Amino acid sequence: MKERIVVAGIGPGSPADITPAVAQAVSEADVIVGYKFYFQYVAQYIREDCLCVDTGMKRERERAQQAFEYAETGKNVVVISSGDAGIYGMAPLMYEMREERGSEVDISCLPGISAFQKAASLLGAPLGHDLCLISLSDLMTPWEVIERRIHAAATADFVTAVYNPKSNGRYWQLYRLKEIFIQEGRAADTPVGYVRQAGREGQCVTLTTLQDFDPEQTDMFTVVIIGNSQSYIRDGRMITPRGYYRQEQDRDEKIGRSIMIQSFKTIERELKNKEMDLGHKWALLHAIHTTADFDMENILYSDKNAVETLYQKVSKGETDTIVTDVTMVASGVRKGALERLGMQVKCYLSDPRVAAMAAEKGITRTQAGIRLAVAEHPDALYAFGNAPTALMELCQLIRSGKATPAGIIAAPVGFVHVRESKYMVKPFTHIPKLIIEGRKGGSNLAATLCNAILCFDDAEALRPGRDL
16 A cells, blocks of 8 residues: 555544544554644544654644654554644645655645634634635744735735734734724724634633724634624624625625725825814815815815814704705715704705796895705705805805804805805804815715714714715
């Protein structure tokens, strides 16, 4: 019979997790080679006359060499490796050494249950979609390479299982991984599960979120699993859906939210001015995300705490209406946010009274719309994305005491009266304002600034897209 070595994955440690094929191979072995800690898990299958060759940690090459030496004398050799021998195990080393030695020994591998699979089964079903494995051990892989892989996993929205997360000598790498995942847009409430001693005595299973995950609770015997943008926790179980029972719309919303979060993180990193009030930054992120124009950092003006103040008004029900100059602004305000806050958005441009008033008074239709709006909703939040004459009309109504708006978003766009209309609104220091200065603006900007106000409670965690 040809000389051979069987490389067997013995699973994470529980006898119930050893496959029948591995149990049979161990029972037929003349020589078993492995890390001494692992023999306890296969002791019941070892023959009395079997030679057990055990070594300590970091002696993998020595074990492989001994296995070849015994096999080349005609012994039936089994090399045991925890989990699956092909996943951070002995199998690759055995094939490499075979080539190095020019050996004719035949090598076969028997798969085992890997630690990440065992951990996943204890957590629920976190591996339901595309996944990757990353080891944080930099003994044989430079940290620069590991970090590139972490970035790739985070940006690609993989479910990620982390091996070797922490040891006495490696205390900071898992902190860095967490930081990268958050920087790359993984949501703060992303489920994270970690299992210590999976399948062994002392097994401990923990569920948390990315934001609350504490790397200090892990060690070298722990496997960490980070969910993707669709993962969730329900009834104490972590689940990553494959998609069979999810409506296409719901799935698209989740994906859209993930993309938006990543975009906001990218914009935040590229801002020139890192020091600004949260409310202004939140509005700025929305403005840049909508336009892809980093000049917004120079031209977005907001009164101090304007976003915060306006959010407090709408969240407390002090303001329940947004009035816009054109329908395009109204259509861009998130319907989910309006419903959540009990608000309405109104544009009077299509009101039949507008045309009659405009003809009678000799004013534009948008001016007429604002006059009607002020008569019915004098204390609304007013948002302008198109018509400077409408903004100028509101200014006149404020000065005459007919309008007392909760706030003003001034983003008309164009070349005639646009700058002037924005100058006109600035002196109203008692009214919270957001202004796109100069000629730039547009309905999309006015709408996105409304959305920044409505979802300001997500600003601290940087979670845009909840109401998409």
